[in-house]
Amino acid sequence: MRSANCSPITYPLLPPTHQHHMWDAWDMAAEICLSKLPHLIADPNAEFQPSPFFTEQLTAFEVWLDHGSEDKKPPEQLPIVLQVLLSQSHRFRALVLLGRFLDMGPWAVDLALSVGIFPYVLKLLQTSAMELRQILVFIWTKILSLDKSCQVDLVKDGGHAYFIRFLDSLDAYPEQRAMAAFVLAVIVDGHRRGQEACMSAGLIDVCLRHLQPENPHDAQTEPLLLQWLCLCLGKLWEDFPEAQLLGLQSNAPEIVTCLLSEPQPEVRASAVFALGNLLDIGSPSVNGGDDDSDDDEKARAEINVVRSLLQVTSDGSPLVRAEVSVALTRFALGHNKHLKSVAAEYWRPQTNSLLKSLPSLANINNPSNVYSPSNFLQGSSGLSSHIGPVLRVGSDTSATGRDGRISTSSPIATNSIMHGSPQSDDSSQHSDSGILLRDNASNGGLSYTRSRPIIDSGIYSLFISTMCSIAKDPYPRIANIGRRALSLVGVEQVVMRNTRFGSGGAGESSAPSSNIGMARSSSWFDMNSGISMAFRTPPVSPPQHDYLTGLRRVCSMEFRPHLLNSPDGLADPLLSSAAGPSTSELNILPQSTIYNWSCGHFSRPLLTGSDDNGEVSARREERERTALDCIAKCQRSSCKMTSQIASWDTKFELGTKSALLLPFSPIVVAADENEQIRVWNYDDALPVNTFENHKLSDRGLSKLLLINELDESLLLVGSSDGNVRIWRNYTQKGGQKLVTAFSSVQGHRAAGRSVVIDWQQQSGYLYASGDMSSILVWDLDKEQLLNTIPSSADSGISALLAVSLSVCISG
Numbered sequence: 001m002r003s004a005n006c007s008p009i010t011y012p013l014l015p016p017t018h019q020h021h022m023w024d025a026w027d028m029a030a031e032i033c034l035s036k037l038p039h040l041i042a043d044p045n046a047e048f049q050p051s052p053f054f055t056e057q058l059t060a061f062e063v064w065l066d067h068g069s070e071d072k073k074p075p076e077q078l079p080i081v082l083q084v085l086l087s088q089s090h091r092f093r094a095l096v097l098l099g100r101f102l103d104m105g106p107w108a109v110d111l112a113l114s115v116g117i118f119p120y121v122l123k124l125l126q127t128s129a130m131e132l133r134q135i136l137v138f139i140w141t142k143i144l145s146l147d148k149s150c151q152v153d154l155v156k157d158g159g160h161a162y163f164i165r166f167l168d169s170l171d172a173y174p175e176q177r178a179m180a181a182f183v184l185a186v187i188v189d190g191h192r193r194g195q196e197a198c199m200s201a202g203l204i205d206v207c208l209r210h211l212q213p214e215n216p217h218d219a220q221t222e223p224l225l226l227q228w229l230c231l232c233l234g235k236l237w238e239d240f241p242e243a244q245l246l247g248l249q250s251n252a253p254e255i256v257t258c259l260l261s262e263p264q265p266e267v268r269a270s271a272v273f274a275l276g277n278l279l280d281i282g283s284p285s286v287n288g289g290d291d292d293s294d295d296d297e298k299a300r301a302e303i304n305v306v307r308s309l310l311q312v313t314s315d316g317s318p319l320v321r322a323e324v325s326v327a328l329t330r331f332a333l334g335h336n337k338h339l340k341s342v343a344a345e346y347w348r349p350q351t352n353s354l355l356k357s358l359p360s361l362a363n364i365n366n367p368s369n370v371y372s373p374s375n376f377l378q379g380s381s382g383l384s385s386h387i388g389p390v391l392r393v394g395s396d397t398s399a400t401g402r403d404g405r406i407s408t409s410s411p412i413a414t415n416s417i418m419h420g421s422p423q424s425d426d427s428s429q430h431s432d433s434g435i436l437l438r439d440n441a442s443n444g445g446l447s448y449t450r451s452r453p454i455i456d457s458g459i460y461s462l463f464i465s466t467m468c469s470i471a472k473d474p475y476p477r478i479a480n481i482g483r484r485a486l487s488l489v490g491v492e493q494v495v496m497r498n499t500r501f502g503s504g505g506a507g508e509s510s511a512p513s514s515n516i517g518m519a520r521s522s523s524w525f526d527m528n529s530g531i532s533m534a535f536r537t538p539p540v541s542p543p544q545h546d547y548l549t550g551l552r553r554v555c556s557m558e559f560r561p562h563l564l565n566s567p568d569g570l571a572d573p574l575l576s577s578a579a580g581p582s583t584s585e586l587n588i589l590p591q592s593t594i595y596n597w598s599c600g601h602f603s604r605p606l607l608t609g610s611d612d613n614g615e616v617s618a619r620r621e622e623r624e625r626t627a628l629d630c631i632a633k634c635q636r637s638s639c640k641m642t643s644q645i646a647s648w649d650t651k652f653e654l655g656t657k658s659a660l661l662l663p664f665s666p667i668v669v670a671a672d673e674n675e676q677i678r679v680w681n682y683d684d685a686l687p688v689n690t691f692e693n694h695k696l697s698d699r700g701l702s703k704l705l706l707i708n709e710l711d712e713s714l715l716l717v718g719s720s721d722g723n724v725r726i727w728r729n730y731t732q733k734g735g736q737k738l739v740t741a742f743s744s745v746q747g748h749r750a751a752g753r754s755v756v757i758d759w760q761q762q763s764g765y766l767y768a769s770g771d772m773s774s775i776l777v778w779d780l781d782k783e784q785l786l787n788t789i790p791s792s793a794d795s796g797i798s799a800l801l802a803v804s805l806s807v808c809i810s811g
Contacts, residue, residue: 021076029053054084058093065100070107078115085120095124095135102142103607109146118143118150125159134176137166138606141179144186145602151187155194160187161201168206174222181207181228182602185235185595195240204247207233208255223264224601230256230270231595237277244278248301253278257308263782265317269594272312272320275305276327281334281589299335303459306331310466316742317783318475319594325470325481326592328463332485333589335460339489342460464489475741481590623664627710630664648685650678657701663709667731674699675719679731689733693717693725705759707780714739720754722768740783744768745776760802771796 001008002018033051040046061077068075078101084094098117102109121139124132140163144150154160166172167180184203187194207229233252237244247253252274259271279302309328315321332339470482650656652672659670666683675693680686693701700720707714707726715730722745729735745755745768755770765786766778775797777787791797 022080025053025057054080054087054090057081058084058090058097061097061101065097068104070105074111075101078112082112082115082117082120085124091124092131092135095132095139099135099138099142100607102139103605105605106146106603109142113143113147118153122153122157122159125154125157125162133166134172137163137176137179137183140183141602144183145599148186148189151189151191151194154187155191155197158197160184160194160197163187164198164201164203164206167210174225177210178222178225178228179602181225181232182599185228185232186599188232188236188238189595190238192240195236195243198236199240199243199246203236204233204243204250204252208250208252211259212255223262223267226259226262226267227264227270227598230259230267230274231598234270234274234277234592235595237274239277239281241280244280245298247278248298253301253305253308260308260312263779263784265315265319265783266594266598268312268315268317269319269323270598272309272323272327273592273594275309276323276330276592278302278305279327279330279334281330302331302334306459306463310462313466313470314743314785315783316740316778316780316785318478318740318742320783321742322478322481323592323594325478325485326590328467328470329481329485329488329590331463332467332488336488336490338457339460339463342457343464343489343491464491475738484590623711626664646682646685648680648682650680652676652678658704660704660706662706662713662731665731669704669715669730671701671704671717673701675701675717677704677715677717677730688731689736691730691734691736693719694723700754702754703757705757707759707761709761716757716759716766718744718755718757718768722755722770724757724766724768742783744778745770745772756797756800758800758802765802767800767802769797769800775800 029051032053036049040048057077057080061075061081064075064077081094081098084090085098087094098112102112121136121143124136163180163183167177167184169177172180184198188198188203211226211229233247233256237247256271256274260268262268262271280298306328309324309331312320313324313328315324464486467482467485471479471486473479473482650670650672652670654673656670657673659668661668666681667688668680668682669677670680671677671693676690677693678690679688681688698721702718702720705716705718707716712728715727717725717727719725722743723741724744725741726739727736728739729737744757744766755768757766757768759766764779764781766780767775768778769775769791773791773796775789775791776785777789778784779786
């Protein structure tokens with residue numbers, strides 16, 4: 001056009017293209033075609049030879065893929081590759097190359113979308129070509145990992161059915177079917193039309209069918225597939241009562257509950273996410289609606305779901321326990337009326353001391369809390385990836401089955417360590433005052449008349465006692481969730497109301513009166529002395545504990561004033577309300593993190609191995625050289641105890657309780673009874689780092705241990721109460737990061753005797769015991785309790801030593 005003195009103008013303005021290099025390629029292709037015309041005209045029987053233009057452009061694009069990167073010039077052939085998708089003879093190769101390009105990262109997906117890839121790949125979903133299915137699923141996985149808004153057009157064109165059929169096909173690899181489950185999860189994520197379309201297409205039945213394979217060792221149960229089947233179901237059920245009801249009728253709770261014992265934390269957390277989204281936060285039957293039999297059945301089914309969730313509140317993975325806490329908070333919102341009535345019946349007016357033990361709800365949004373959402377997402381299953389170099393030697397690229405270790409194709413194999421500091425909210429400060437609850441239905445000056453019978457008051461009582469345990473969790477984020485749930489059921493308001501009556505209006509707490517007949521509990525978790533029989537965990541149920549760890553920063557929370565003149569005598573006017581959850585209650589409902597965190601897996605390269613960058617490789621090589629030099633030096637040296645290496649004052653007020661030496665550097669780690677940890681360089685007696693293990697009031701150190709001492713070591717700190725916290729970067733000033741934390745003794749409290757622990761590096765097992773008749777064995781790679789070994793000791797165990805893979809000495 002410019003040669004004809006025409007200047008094209010576009011709105012909006014497009015970049016100039018008249019000097020693009022593709023014009024040269026087009027001119028050459030046109031010349032080749034024109035040069036063939038005389039021969040074809042002269043000989044009508046001459047065989048036509050297709051133009052090599054598209055083949056050459058695909059080859060040029062392939063060369064760029066072999067050597068290109070985000071930092072280099074974008075491929076000029078990308079628009080031509082999209083045009084080639086219209087050619088049936090070149091379509092498959094073009095799709096494969098396009099998939100390789102999209103796998104290079106979000107920048108590549110964004111570039112492809114900007115040149116118009118979307119209508120081409122959307123149209124291809126209407127084809128029935130079997131050879132294109134896998135690559136199309138891969139391409140859509142990459143697109144939706146960046147741009148969720150495509151879900152609308154996918155549903156409009158019926159594209160969801162394509163992925164449901166692929167998910168239901170057994171001839172595809174499990175990893176590819178996991179991609180289809182991811183695509184479907186994005187389609188239904190917050191999109192009601194997508195949820196309705198997928199429910200009508202039978203997605204629930206498809207997912208449930210593949211969650212229960214006939215052969216337990218079937219390769220189709222690859223952890224990544226199990227994880228995304230659960231996440232897909234959870235997103236389909238999320239805030240969609242019709243789908244929730246269909247899931248309950250399809251026996252979904254029983255099927256998904258079986259996954260709560262899987263060895264991979266991601267699978268267990270995803271199963272909890274799915275179960276939690278089966279709970280309707282606005283069900284009429286649990287908020288005072290009509291006495292409808294169907295609603296009663298749904299409420300009973302939801303209670304059975306909660307029974308299953310209460311059994312995994314002691315999981316060793318913070319990712320799993322966080323999802324359990326979120327799910328239980330949903331239950332607190334959906335069943336708040338009955339939970340409030342149970343709480344009101346059992347609180348004693350004399351429980352002034354409770355205010356000391358109940359952490360203040362007003363400090364939930366304390367800006368000093370450093371455990372942010374991204375920090376928790378990165379730390380959800382970080383322990384496995386850090387133990388990995390020692391525990392999974394030689395298996396970096398191998399995929400494993402359902403009962404084995406997680407494959408590196410799963411997000412657990414990524415660098416996913418929790419960032420943060422040991423600091424916690426002021427709300428984590430609390431005393432050990434007990435909770436004293438009323439044994440009968442009377443509540444002194446308080447009275448409450450139920451509008452309908454409670455389906456199962458026992459499960460509500462157990463729920464409240466469990467949330468009290470979570471509210472005193474050593475990790476602030478999940479403790480905040482527990483306090484939210486207690487606030488939703490009016491626990492703090494009822495306690496404040498009873499306290500003010502009992503103290504004659506004084507805001508100070510006082511000791512319980514002598515007519516209570518029960519000694520004060522030493523803590524919330526001494527249930528036998530502090531909670532009535534209705535609140536005690538039945539013997540057949542697993543004990544509930546106080547050892548959850550990290551969760552993202554929660555939104556700010558506003559609380560209603562304590563209305564002492566409410567008509568039913570209760571502090572919270574919502575206690576007698578038959579309405580569903582209010583807008584403010586919905587706003588403070590904590591959100592799950594497992595879905596968004598899991599989506600990050602598909603935004604990373606999937607076709608090529610994630611090679612370490614040069615800096616990481618250099619650090620690893622340096623550590624290996626240092627270790628080899630130290631080992632060689634030790635082999636040439638003789639042991640002598642006559643020469644003092646170093647001496648300095650640790651400045652601990654209570655003295656040093658435990659200390660350990662790093663094997664290949666002049667570093668010593670010491671701690672006192674208050675769990676103050678100090679790291680020293682003993683060559684010059686200078687402090688390297690100082691931090692607190694936690695800020696809870698219950699303090700006492702049991703032991704310091706090193707994990708992965710031959711690689712990037714982690715510091716394991718065992719507290720006297722059985723809580724275990726694992727830190728990385730502990731030798732960097734102010735750079736310590738919490739990897740995980742859990743209770744190693746499964747609810748057994750140390751009564752005058754500290755919990756004892758020991759670590760076995762080769763197996764990755766942590767042994768724990770104390771004033772109990774058993775030894776608990778934890779697999780820290782799976783973040784799961786592996787075994788409970790009965791002990792013949794009558795008075796408990798005061799020492800543990802893990803000698804080898806199969807030998808543990810106790811005394």
